[in-house]
Amino acid sequence: MARILIALLFIAVSMMACAPSSDKASGSDDTASSASSSTSPDAESASEEGKKLFTQYCAVCHGPDGKLGLNGAKDLTLSELTLEERIEQVTHGKNVMVPFENVLTKEQIEEVSKFTMTIK
Ligand code: HEC
Numbered sequence: 001m002a003r004i005l006i007a008l009l010f011i012a013v014s015m016m017a018c019a020p021s022s023d024k025a026s027g028s029d030d031t032a033s034s035a036s037s038s039t040s041p042d043a044e045s046a047s048e049e050g051k052k053l054f055t056q057y058c059a060v061c062h063g064p065d066g067k068l069g070l071n072g073a074k075d076l077t078l079s080e081l082t083l084e085e086r087i088e089q090v091t092h093g094k095n096v097m098v099p100f101e102n103v104l105t106k107e108q109i110e111e112v113s114k115f116t117m118t119i120k
Pocket residue numbers: 054057058059060061062070071072073074075076078079080081086089090094095096097098100112113116
């Protein structure tokens with residue numbers, strides 16, 4: 001009888017030991033893969049990121065190439081604004097253009113503003 005109890009105890013303990021350790025294993029897999037994807041080619045992914053953000057948030061008014069000018073939006077390919085002025089306007093908005101300070105992070109605003117400098 002005592003032997004069976006010990007055996008059951010052993011099984012219970014080994015099951016408890018297994019469960020959290022497999023959790024940990026899958027958890028660390030997740031963080032490892034997301035970390036490696038965010039640290040991958042920084043310079044290249046930077047402009048890709050800006051383009052993606054532009055398509056997602058700005059193209060509705062400015063068009064995919066920045067030339068659409070919907071609702072009085074300016075043709076961005078003709079814009080003379082500096083990067084700082086663009087970041088300022090994207091952050092706080094102007095007239096019809098909506099502010100993005102609560103939509104995008106500072107880094108994202110910088111990326112997407114940089115992208116508008118490249119569409120000439
Ligand atoms: C709701 C429509 C709308 C959206 C969305 C929008 N814009 Fe605009 N944008 C405008 C309008 C309208 C103007 C002109 C504002 C003015 O001068 O009266 C403008 C002007 C600008 C200018 C200044 C151009 C110049 O030479 O004066 C920049 C730069 C700009 N937008 C970038 C962006 C970026 C980057 C995004 C996305 C994060 C974006 N806009 C999203 C409507 C929009």
